[in-house]
Amino acid sequence: MGYLRKHLLFVIVPLLMSVYFLGASMKMPHDAALLPQILAVLVIIFSVAMIFNAKKDAPAQDKETAENPPAKINVQHVVVFVAAIAVYIYLIPILGYFIATPLYMVVMYAYLKAIGLLKSIIISVCFSAFIYALFVWFLKLPIPVGFLEHFMGY
Structure with a gap:
């Protein structure tokens, strides 16, 4: 092509x-x-x-x-990512964005063996904190919190 x-x-x-x-x-x-x-x-x-x-x-x-023909696409990685995204989307209303997102990020980093566990946890927590600050605190927009809704007073 x-x-x-x-x-x-x-x-x-x-x-x-x-x-x-x-x-x-x-x-x-x-x-x-x-x-x-x-x-x-x-x-x-x-x-x-x-x-x-x-x-x-x-x-x-x-x-x-x-x-120079390009490298072949790793179909297994594509299938795993599509399945992981589907599970992530399914889990957001149940677990809430602030649990599902860091969990998804850490699992995907571990699957790719891109960075160590500690770095992936730090990155995913910092990313979620940034999203919270931007959308919930600054823009005052709701984000799905799942079962945490009862504890956060929504």
């Missing part, structure tokens, strides 16, 4: 999702809609830029790919 076609396939999904989210955000209150609209517009701009960049680079990349 050609370089340009691969990039087009990769760009279609985020582009369509951004257009959908942009339309859906129009139905939100103005204050809540601002961030999704900005992010959707940014993804649309970057997607279109990626298409132009891929079109510009396609001839050189097709020649390079013919000379």
